[in-house]
Amino acid sequence: MRIVPFMVSAAATAGLVWALNKPWGSAVPMPLGKFLSPQHGFWQNAEAAGYDFTADLKFPELKGDASVYLDERLVPHIFAENDEDLYFLQGYIHAKFRLFQMDLQTKAAEGRASEIAGAVAVNFDREQRRLGMKYAAENAMKEMEKDPASLAMFSAYTKGVNAYIHSLKESEIPVEYKLLNAKPEAWSNIRTALLLKMMAKMLSSGTENDLLNTNAKSIFGYDAFKQVYPQVPDSLVPIVPKGTVFDTAGIKPVKPATADSLYFGTKDTMMMAEISRPDKNNGSNNWVVAGSKTQDGAPILCNDPHLELSLPSIWFELQLSTPTSNAYGVSLPGSPFVIIGFNDSIAWGVTNSQRDVKDYFEIKFKDASKKEYWYNGKWEPAMIRYEEIKVRGKGTVYDTVAYTVFGPVIFDESFSNTVSNKRNLAMRWTAHDGSNEGMTFYKLNRAKNYDDYVNAISTFDCPGQNFVFASKTGDIAIWQQGKFPARWDGQGQFVMPGEDDSYNWQGFIPQSENPHAKNPERGFLESANQRPADSSYPYFIPGSYITPRGIAIEHFLSGMSGITVSDMMRLQNNYYNELANDALPVLLKYVNEAGLNTEARKYIEIVKAWNMEAGPASKGQTIYQCWWDSLEAAIWKDDISKTDPMAPWPEEQTTMEWLARDSSSLSYIDNINTQETETLDMIVTTALNKASVSLAQKEAEGKLEWTRFKNPSIYHLIKDGLPAFARKGLNVGGNGNIINAVTHSHGPSWRMIVHMVSETEAYGVYPAGQSGNPGSKYYDNFIDTWVKGEYYKLWMMKATETGDKKVKWVMKFGKG
């Protein structure tokens, strides 16, 4: 009798469960019932504010006992009896706090973003594969495996990550998986290699401009190109102090006989560009002052790497300690070792070298199968990699990538940005060559002196880095280290002919000839992504150098003596706009005030009274920057946009120097799209009038203050997908060309100061938090400290200090 109502009711229940157990499209990609269930879903990730991290765990992979002491900032101090246990625990702890980040970053590096993001990421994935990211990681793996000690460390790390993953209940997986309806994937050594290749791409793939330079050459011609994009800026303050005498080049590459006609002389254009080029602002500051310049006679080392700011951060702070080694600093979740930090004897830091280590060669294939290409007078077989890209919610996309003697063919008929361009371009990139960068950090973590440091970094190939160094014995040093091709003048600035070996790299600069300096008389060394040496360095070394920060750091450090840690803190947070200091007088010299509109007259008064400090409340910085950008557009845009894609923007340093030196020789001032002949005073005036329109609009919105104008923000890794997980509107100033290099969502990703007194005194901060869990109070708790320019004292815990009140929780590990 109640059969019908039962059937209806049961069907309604089943229907409801069914509807709540499946994703609802892109807006609600997760099964809502499971997601909301307090016992299964996101509520499980709502970590209690007073959560107790204490644990007692047993793993069969461990050889001995170990302890992880978590301090009040959730920094783990890992104490193990041997190296393998140490890196097992580093892997375990990284996974515990950063699993989703590690998984997502390495999937993206491998070209598997579509598995998470769906069809929108297919072209990104194809490009990652065509960049040969996996191929590069495989080559790195071969090197890693050649050395049994290194294999043991990386394998221990992998086991640690997996031990954590396997211990997770489904309800405990990071909340991002629940939001995306995905699951974590097991770790493997190649994923660590992929992470390091992600860093290689971030720091050495955007430092060349071969494709767009080729367009620039077609617009300007080679001679003018050299002026518009000069190798050595007049105002350069190089890393290696001026006046350093370099040895004659150990290798002298020979320019091919056809270069003038087939290479420099051609006017062809490239219609393709990479989709995901690394941020141009990826860079950093580091410097070290010797005891002769400090108040107490001990060196101080400083480093702040400028990278995309994200939640969670690219960095994870920790201490790694065994009876034979002890290091503290920041690590990269996904890799063992401390990457930037100090031990009981030395401290080190890195900035990017900005060197160009990637060149493009035009390839001629026999037919569409791409199986053979013309090289040295005959058809050579190409190695073919078939790529399978699994796309979430769709099928599988296939791609075929041909590998030549140079490397993978990134662009061809099936992969280029415009249909009209079907040229085949192979790339030669040092990131593809086998190398084991991880071991540099293993050795640095244990280095005791200058010789150990030089030995540790000498095998570091890619991405080229400026390793700054200080020791407790008083040595300071810097090396620009990497594997850099020895180029003939002009080689690799543009796409090169690839039908024979004549344009290929002829060798590498011998490691000992890399620019370096030790204990200079002046008592300090610095690097800030500028060209490492002046024109007396005997090699042609193109790159995407950034000049102004180096000038500013040098300017401040040379004037200082009796330096203290607080002086260094102030310098890392310095807002002085060195470039504006040079450029603004030029603007004010040429502007015709009578030709300014009412708004512009108001703004010019503000900028005249400006003290060149780009602090958060500065209005002068906003006005100057808009005026300058408007002027640069007026000078260059008509010229560089003659090709599609556009030729590169000349460096602002170049424009400033040109205007300051001799504006009459700058023929690009005239707008080629108008009939009249523009002069500098005309365009400087018009630039401010134009900028005033947008400035007035910003002012009406209350956004004339620099921090409101640029809205400094730190996004979650999924960016626009999870806007509520971001921190926006941070009250900081700065800019990419200023020492405190904060842009909209990029800047000092870790600030560290190490004072080399007998009991190391170190300070650091990064703009995020130790926990990757958006439901944890440790997710973003460092941000306010970072915004204020303040630091945490870094605690190098001793084995005897287990009872210290800074230890909040103890995780005990044992074999079992």
Add this chain to the structure above:
Amino acid sequence: MKFIVAVILTASLAFAAGLWFDWWSIAIAAFIVALLVHQKAGKAFLAGFTGLFILWGGFAWWMDMQNESILSKKIAATLPLGGNAILLIVVTALVGALVAGFGAMSGSYLRSSNK
């Protein structure tokens, strides 16, 4: 009295089931309780509904208190519920309540059809 017993039993059994089984085990729990503690369909629905409203709502509210609403505000802004943590707790409670309510009603009908 029967109603209160049904509510308490549903919440308890659903909680226990949630420790071992998937989230939708709450429907089965409510169904079983409705079989054991027979009430008319409407009352059974209300008992299942109330049981899970209390369990999921209370559970979520307690977690949220402990968490100081750090996560709920982010999720409530993402779903989108205007960043309102209380509303997210209510939605959580309602979803559990509806599923259990229908489960319980089915149980009630099944038992009455067996008579």
